[in-house]
Amino acid sequence: MIRIRRTSRRALVLGPSTAWGAMAVTYKLAWPTEQQAGLGVRIGTSALFFAVGTGLILHVRWVLLRELRQARRVARAAQSVLLRPPPPRVDGLSTAAVQLSADRGACVGGDLYDVVATEHGVRAVMGDVRGHGLGALGAVAALLGSFREAVHDEPDLGRVLRRMDRAFARHLRERADGEHPCGAAPSDPVTEEFVTVLLLEIRPDGGIFALNCGHPWPYRTAATVESLTRADPLPPLGPFPLPADLPALSCGPLLPGQSLVLYTDGAEDARDGRGRFFDLRQALGRTAGDRPRVMLHTVLKALKRHTGGRPTDDVALLILQNDRPEPPCTPSGARDADVGDSAARAREAATHPQPTPHT
Incomplete structure (x- = not known):
């Protein structure tokens, strides 16, 4: 062949x-x-x-x-600025990420991700812009730039999402003005652009809080692989305005040793020659207990083998593994015994008060 x-x-x-x-x-x-x-x-x-x-x-x-080599060098430079690889560790979390473009020879697609340690916790984003290749590069730049600034300024995750929404809307307006100085036509592709976004906040105690706009929920892996939550996401950014109230959804803890696998729909929508979808959950099940980079290598190898090395859509994967030490805690039995002894002493003191010494 x-x-x-x-x-x-x-x-x-x-x-x-x-x-x-x-x-x-x-x-x-x-x-x-x-x-x-x-x-x-x-x-x-x-x-x-x-x-x-x-x-x-x-x-x-x-x-x-x-000229093609020069274009690829420019694309690689843009990738290093926009989709910069996350550091191996971010505030006690081990990380690994990869992005594959559906355009052959392209280095940047329509997927975006980032992980940032802030005073509010570790915040991560995963998104998927409609379309792929260099055409989606402007939207990726606008969204990631807004995210990287807002995560440090905004204590509320909902306000981070609103700033990203405004940045995306501003990008679409500027693009429409550049293509149609007299205003974009209703049927113009610019007016139909959208992006799915998933925002996560992992607090120092391991608590996970999320806001999801039309993006697949990540998997939480340890001994088993399960979806982070089954809650219905919000609509993607672009076609519809955000609701007035944006409370972050509590998704339970990320315990030490557990991992979160964020991905774009190109991973689960990848098909083989017979039209069968790639089973991402099953592939993750074969990586239980592995480090993030090993997990990423195993999943990518299975994905490329399934698609014959040529996915039809952009694919992005981001893995966060909790390497923080377990907080010290008192065994529940000892804690209950201490509480019981304290209550017994209090009842004894109330029933038989000690005499007051005389001078």
Whole structure:
């Protein structure tokens, strides 16, 4: 299979040059006006014509390849700024993340993620902009820029989401004004853009609080794999305004040793050649107890094997594992015994008061 692909690529590269040379030789040998010259002259001019045409085509190909390499370098630079890899540890949480673009050769897609340690706790975002490739880069930049600033300023997770919503709306207005100076038409694709966003806050005690706008809920993994919650998410950002009240949803604790796996729908919507969806939950079940990077490697390997190495949608994965030590606690039996002894002493003192000493 690999040899067939390489042969096809070589044919596509050498095909135009060969065709140009073949036409040049045919012209020089068969054209009536060229029959007046001798055979040696015609062969010589044909070879010269073939060499010049082939050189021109190869030069154009070299220029295009150079521009493609430059574009990829720019895309990699943009990725390092926008989707910068999270540090290995963030305030006691081990992290690992990856993003795969559906556009072949592209480095940046429509998915976004980040993890930031703040005085309010560790805050994470996972989002999916409609579309993929460089066309979604502006929306990703607007959303991540707003998130990275708001998580430090806003103690309330709902206010972080509102600032991201305003940044996305402002990006759409500016894009519409640039494409249609007189106003975007109602059927214009700009007016139909949306983004799904998941915001998480992991507090020092391990408590998880979340706001979800149309995004898949993450998985919480340990010995088993379960969805973080089954609550209905809010609508995606863009088409509908946010509700007036945005209380963060409490999703229980992230205990030491447990992991949260955030992902975009491209992971679960990936299909194989028979149209079967990728079972992300089953793949995570085979990584129980592993470190985040090992988990990520195992899941990516299974995903690429399922899709044949060519996913049809952008895929992003972010894993957060709680490595914080367990807080010291008194056993429940001893605590109950202490409470019982204190209550008994209080009843004894009330029933038999001690005499007051006389001086």
